[in-house]
Amino acid sequence: MNSHSWPEKIIEYSFYALFLLVPLIWLPVNSELFEFNKMILVYLAASVVLTAWLFKSATEKTFVIKRTPLDIPIALFLLANLLSSLFSIDRHTSIFGYYSRFNGGLLSTIAYLVLYYALVTFFNKERLFRALKILLFSSIFVVVYAILQHPTPIFRNPDGSFRGIDVGYWQQDAESRVFSTFGHANWLAAFLTMLTPIAFLFLVFSRTFLERLSLALLLIGYFFAFTFTYSRGGTVGFIAMLAVLIAGTIFVFRDKLASLVKIKYLPRVPSYLYPTKIGFFLLFVLAGWLVALYFFGNAFITRGVNIKAVTAKTPTAAEPALTSNVGTETGKLRLIVWGGTWEIFKHFPFFGSGLETFTFSYYKFRPVEQNLTGDWDVLYNKAHNEFLNYLATTGAFGFFTYLTLIITFVLLVLIYLGRKPASWQQLFAVSVLASSAGYHAQNVFGFSVVAIALLFYLLPGFFFIVTDGVSPAKIPLTFLKKPSFSLAARVTILAAGLFLILGIGASWLADYYYNKGVSSKNSLESYQNLKLAGFLRPDEPLYKANLGLATISLALNRGGAERKAKIAEGFTYLNQATNRSPANISIWHTRLSAIYQLSNVDKQYLPQAVHTAEKLAELAPTEPEIGYNLAVVYGWANQLEKAQKQLERVVDLKFNYRQAWELLISIDQQLKDGQALEKHTKEFEKYFPPQTKQKQ
DSSP, X not given: XXXXXXXXXXXXXXXXXXXXXXXXXXXXXXXXXXXXXXXXXHHHHHHHHHHHHHHHHHHHXXXXXXXXXXXXXXXXXXXXXXXXXXXXXXXXXXXXXXXXXXXXXXXXXXXXXXXXXXXXXXXXXXXXXXXXXXXXXXXXXXXHHHHHHTTOSTTBOXXXXXXXXXOXXXXXGTTTOOOTTSSSHHHHHHHHHHHHHHHHHXXXXXXXXXXXXXXXXHXXXXXXXXXHHOOHHHHHHHHHHHHHHHHHHHHHTHHHHHHHHHOOSOOOOOXXXXXXXHHHHHHHHHHHHHHHHHHHOOHHHHTOOOHHHHHSOOOOXXXXXXXXXXXXXXXXXXXXXXXXXXXXXXXXXXXXXXXTOXXXXXXXXXXXXXXXXXXXXXXXXXXXXXXXXXXXXXXXXXXXXXXXXXXXXXXXXXHHHHHSOSOHHHXXXXXXXXXXXXXXXXXXXXXXXXXXXHHHHHHHHHHHHHTTOOEEEEEEOGGGOXXXXXXXXXXXXXXXXXXXXXXXXXXXXXXXXXXXXXXXXXXXXXXXXXXXXXXXXXXXXXXXXXXXXXXXXXXXXXXXXXXXXXXXXXXXXXXXXXXXXXXXXXXXXXXXXXXXXXXXXXGGGHHHXXXXXXXXXXXXXXXXXXXXXXXXXXXXXXXXXXXXXXXXXXHHHOTXXXXXXXXXXXXXXXXXXXXXXXXHHHHHHHHXXXXXXXXX
């Protein structure tokens, strides 16, 4: 194998490895088991592919890239992401992504685009179909694992929770909703929705009985696993996918169907309905799906949609409904979150608050109505609508470039379907369009994660490869004609590629030690692990913040000059964290925990605790728990009047916050403020009658 061919082989097999491993990988040793590891794998693949591509170009003294009709929309979309990151309220998060997932940050977008252009440049139809077969093979394990999670206790602890697995956000649904290797039922549902048209395509293209039977069983397995997710957003996506798949297939074969309709007598059974032909297996798949629906229902039947809860008026202090579950319905919650998302856009209309900064910006504009829902203290790091999420975090420019990218691709597929006679390429185009439709429909109620984002970026590449919609562009690298320059370029490329790969490996290892550090109950062990994590990734403010907390905890066990030195060291880490990521509420929470812990021992740090709590309240003005914590700090600092006023604000935000009312009455008593005490006691008894035990 010469130097011209082995880089192509590396690129080819990197994609095969990516399609095989991304759906499967999860590791129980990281701070986030699923998304983090999938994103690391994408970064590794993109780095290897880019290095091999550039090395090949330096060897051949020509950079080859294939142009596609989406080049301009992609360039505009990337520009919007760059501008959003530049003007972000937290550039670090915008560049690297929200910690533990990284998907959606600027670097992840660049990685996906590198993979897109490498795919269309180096893959032909044969390689593409081989890669898709590997993807379907990988999905077998995903499906089997999901089905096993549903009825059996194999993966469960005695209490019903899953062994060693982070079940995602809605832990109360873990008993009934499977998540396989994805960490959340909605993400698994979206993945299966996107793969279903591809599996149908291979079923149609298959030639042997065994192939058709295997693919039919796989499609039935998809539907069973999908059913067990009980994902309502996923179900919307699945319906959209199926509608496009059926409508598109009918459109492609419309002439043949029209000829059948003209026949006035009952036609003989067509050959494609013979038992060994495709029609039989399509009926077999349909029968399997109907069995799943009959015995297990679907998301809307099993979980339902409480329309009354979605449309109900939010309770108020004037008309309390303390026993109402209004707002616990996820539809109601999404409406509230979307209202806050719109407020973010209004305050950052051009370039948004910054890629992946929704967690931070939402706190600033969080609707008060959320305080009277079951999720009043839940952290939202996405808008639960991919389109609104882009609107809030990338502004009007990012939102419209995202829509332009989507609409342009859809139009290209529709134009292709309308101008050619029925062909296998057209059927392939229909499957790609159906997969995209399912992705975007479910994203109206959800958001993108690594496995489905990878497919979203590569689906247009699949289409252009199959329909010959690419055009080669060659850029001569004339400056490399000198042998010394060419050698230097290749060595530099290999060194840079190795640096990238080692850096990604260091990021994974840093998270491993970070997870050990924050999980440890031993102050010294926690400090040592976090110190190592910070060494491996000195740019990550989350590590610095937790290292600061661990350092101060360690200092409290020391005395004299050693304690003083450790406290100074801890503050250095805390300051580095807040300076690098000033809008990150999690980091400010960690800082407050560290300083509050310190002020319990030494009162001179109370002013800093007050300042930090005030900063948190400034970042999240409508979050009652943060406001309550500020009142606690005021009380601890003996600033009782401020504590009283702060608690009055808190109970205005959440009138059924029992703990806040009790502290407010206690503060009234300490201040000997009889008028306030009488007023607050009456209000407390109004919301919490003595004979009734109300849940906070």
